[in-house]
Amino acid sequence: MSTAEALVAANRDLWTRIATHPFVRATADGSLPRETFDRWLVEDHFFVVGFRRFLGRLLELAPDEPARDVLAGGLAALAPELELFRREAAARGLDLGSEPCPTNLGYTAFCQAAPSDGFVVGLTVLYGAESAYLDAWTAVRERAAASSPYWGFIDNWSSSAFRAYVADLAALLDRVTDGAPGHAEQRAFSRVVRFELRFWHAVHAGERWEDDPGRATPR
Numbered sequence: 530m531s532t533a534e535a536l537v538a539a540n541r542d543l544w545t546r547i548a549t550h551p552f553v554r555a556t557a558d559g560s561l562p563r564e565t566f567d568r569w570l571v572e573d574h575f576f577v578v579g580f581r582r583f584l585g586r587l588l589e590l591a592p593d594e595p596a597r598d599v600l601a602g603g604l605a606a607l608a609p610e611l612e613l614f615r616r617e618a619a620a621r622g623l624d625l626g627s628e629p630c631p632t633n634l635g636y637t638a639f640c641q642a643a644p645s646d647g648f649v650v651g652l653t654v655l656y657g658a659e660s661a662y663l664d665a666w667t668a669v670r671e672r673a674a675a676s677s678p679y680w681g682f683i684d685n686w687s688s689s690a691f692r693a694y695v696a697d698l699a700a701l702l703d704r705v706t707d708g709a710p711g712h713a714e715q716r717a718f719s720r721v722v723r724f725e726l727r728f729w730h731a732v733h734a735g736e737r738w739e740d741d742p743g744r745a746t747p748r
């Protein structure tokens with residue numbers, strides 16, 4: 530079993546819930562309310578902007594040229610991706626500058642802090658987040674109608690090019706961990722899985738700073 534496979538296997542139950550989350554299901558079958566998708570778009574744009582800074586930092590920490598090749602490819606793909614977000618936001622009349630919800634701010638800050646724990650932990654976070662989106666959007670792709678308004682986003686994270694990028698990240702992770710995750714990688718990956726689920730829940734439910742902080746789940 531590779532490092533990536535071991536990490537996913539150790540979080541199997543929660544991992545499965547990512548691609549079957551009600552937000553993902555509703556995006557696929559076309560039943561997602563427009564304002565819920567709009568909320569995801571604004572929140573995820575904030576995440577990706579922060580994620581690009583995280584990836585830039587990780588690229589700087591990469592141990593060798595093959596590792597830099599993989600990460601630089603991922604970084605380059607974020608320019609057209611952010612263009613897609615901006616275009617869609619403008620078409621939908623959305624303000625991309627609005628305040629992110631607590632879960633999103635926490636997840637983005639967690640990603641940006643990960644390289645402080647070293648390249649391998651940072652790469653583990655990168656692999657987890659990209660792989661979670663690959664699985665979620667592949668699940669959307671499998672059920673979405675040809676007329677779905679979301680194909681730009683579906684293609685972005687379920688194309689063969691993106692799948693190949695995630696496979697390259699898995700191979701790199703396997704190489705730099707000598708085939709098995711250490712304790713720090715296991716902990717980081719488990720946090721990514723929990724944050725991914727929380728993120729879907731937050732955008733689906735409309736988490737707000739005004740929510741009662743004493744309650745376990747938003748709204």
Ligand code: MP5
Nearest residue numbers: 573576577580658659662728
């Ligand atoms: C990704 C994302 C994938 N856009 N949003 C979340 C919450 N998780 C993962 O990252 P990228 O950089 O858009 O491929």
